[in-house]
Amino acid sequence: MVYSRDGCSRDDGRCNARLERLARPARKRCTTLSNIRLMPEPKPVPGDVVFAVSRGKDPRLNIALQRWILDPARKHGPWFSHVALVLNDRLALEASTAPAAEDKSWSGVELKEGVRLILLPDLLIDAEKACVLRTPAAATLGPDAFSIQKPHISTAYGSEYSINIFADYVRQTAPVIASIADGLGYSTGWTSLPVDAATQVGNDFRTQVLKTFPQHKFSLEARTYYCSELIVAILGIVGLLPAQYANAKLTPSGLYDALLANGWEVVTQEDYSPEALCSWSESDKTPWQTAYYFGIGEAQFWRNHWSFEEMWGAVEKFLVHTNEALDAWKDKFDRLRGTRAELRKGI
Numbered sequence: 001m002v003y004s005r006d007g008c009s010r011d012d013g014r015c016n017a018r019l020e021r022l023a024r025p026a027r028k029r030c031t032t033l034s035n036i037r038l039m040p041e042p043k044p045v046p047g048d049v050v051f052a053v054s055r056g057k058d059p060r061l062n063i064a065l066q067r068w069i070l071d072p073a074r075k076h077g078p079w080f081s082h083v084a085l086v087l088n089d090r091l092a093l094e095a096s097t098a099p100a101a102e103d104k105s106w107s108g109v110e111l112k113e114g115v116r117l118i119l120l121p122d123l124l125i126d127a128e129k130a131c132v133l134r135t136p137a138a139a140t141l142g143p144d145a146f147s148i149q150k151p152h153i154s155t156a157y158g159s160e161y162s163i164n165i166f167a168d169y170v171r172q173t174a175p176v177i178a179s180i181a182d183g184l185g186y187s188t189g190w191t192s193l194p195v196d197a198a199t200q201v202g203n204d205f206r207t208q209v210l211k212t213f214p215q216h217k218f219s220l221e222a223r224t225y226y227c228s229e230l231i232v233a234i235l236g237i238v239g240l241l242p243a244q245y246a247n248a249k250l251t252p253s254g255l256y257d258a259l260l261a262n263g264w265e266v267v268t269q270e271d272y273s274p275e276a277l278c279s280w281s282e283s284d285k286t287p288w289q290t291a292y293y294f295g296i297g298e299a300q301f302w303r304n305h306w307s308f309e310e311m312w313g314a315v316e317k318f319l320v321h322t323n324e325a326l327d328a329w330k331d332k333f334d335r336l337r338g339t340r341a342e343l344r345k346g347i
Contacts, residue, residue, distance in 0.1 A: 039279035043271040044120055046146040047138030047240065048086035049231060049264070051256050053079070053129040066251045078131060080252040083228050084123055085235075086132075087146045090291040091117050093153060093234075095161045095225040107285050109292045115159040115225055117148075117295050119288050121280040124272065132272045133256070133264040137240055145238050148295060152237040154302035162224035228255040 053059050059081035066079060084094035098113035105111060105122040124130050138145070148154055225233070228250050235241035245258060260266075 039282070040273065040276045041279045042120070042124075042273075042276040044086045044089050045134060045138065045271070046086055046088055046143070047135070047141070047238075048267070048271075049133045049235075049255075049259060050084045050086060050092060050120075050123060051078075051080040051131045051133070051252060052082050052084070052123065052127040054082060054127055059128070063253075066253050070251050071254055074253060074257070078129070078253070078256070080129070080131070080256060083231050083252040083255055084118065085146070085231050086120065087117075087148060087153065090119060090288065091148075091295045092120055092123055093157070093230070094118055094123070095159070095227045095230040097161060106281070107288045107292065109289055114161045115156050115230060117157070117292065117299060119292050121277070121283075121288060124277055125281050130268065130272070131256070131266060132268045133259050134267045134271075135240055135259070135262075135264045137263075141238055141240075146234075148298045149302045151306055152234055154299055155306050156225070156230065156234070157299040157303050159230075160224040162226060228252045231255060 053063070062081040063079045067074075082094070082096070084092040086092050093115065095115045096111075096113065096118075099105070099111050105119070106125045107119050107122050109119065109122070111118060111122070144150065146153065148157075232241060232245055232248065232250055232255060236243065236246050241258070242262065248254075248258075250258060
């Protein structure tokens, strides 16, 4: 049996209730603490994994599907509808649908769809429930392991969000529930338009390259992600999750179990307590907005950088191929010219 640091077991219902108390939406509660000058501040660490249940009907449907269809062998909570990866003290990376028109973020920034950046207060302050896991092994990776400029972060940015793999499974195993979800409109918006580095390279360009160089290997490949799949992929790349999970189709709740089974620890109470989140809720939004748009600019720059590197590598191969062809024609021309000179001498 695995116990979290806050003293609750993940194998019984007490953990779920405990997390509910730890992470009720901070915005309402902070009004009673606004007169406290010295609030504790959250202490996010790059590599922290945030599990959450956001508000609305979709998360409840998400959890119901996990509970009864996708993770039927999982007998106890807590259950989560979403998961994200902390990149620095301001930002996290997640795969998500576009927010509904009526859903306004705490910071007021416009959230995109697909694999995107999100401010930590926007992720946590209005969450109905949240839990954060951390592994001591992350500290051994160095401060830049989750930097936006890293290829495993910036090339994923803008990738397509899709849960079609789960949607297809639900349609096969529970067609009635799937039909109800379709009828209520819950299945709309489950995919997004990709703008990631691999997509920017373009299929036409790839086709042209492979036509000339059938053995060419592109380092960037477009792919879709759902929230927990994105986190599994990145943690696998940096070595924080065993290779056995690389192709596992884990739900957010299933990933929570997998991380605990691999020595991750719950740090919600210590570093993301409701009182600490209040310091974010009561803070000036301008620095947060600045950090968000700076992060977006940085992610776009590095996404474009890696897509350019991908294309330039192929272009260089074309240039070498063209130069070799020109050299071959030059050799033929020189030989023909030499033969012509010999023939003239004979005449």
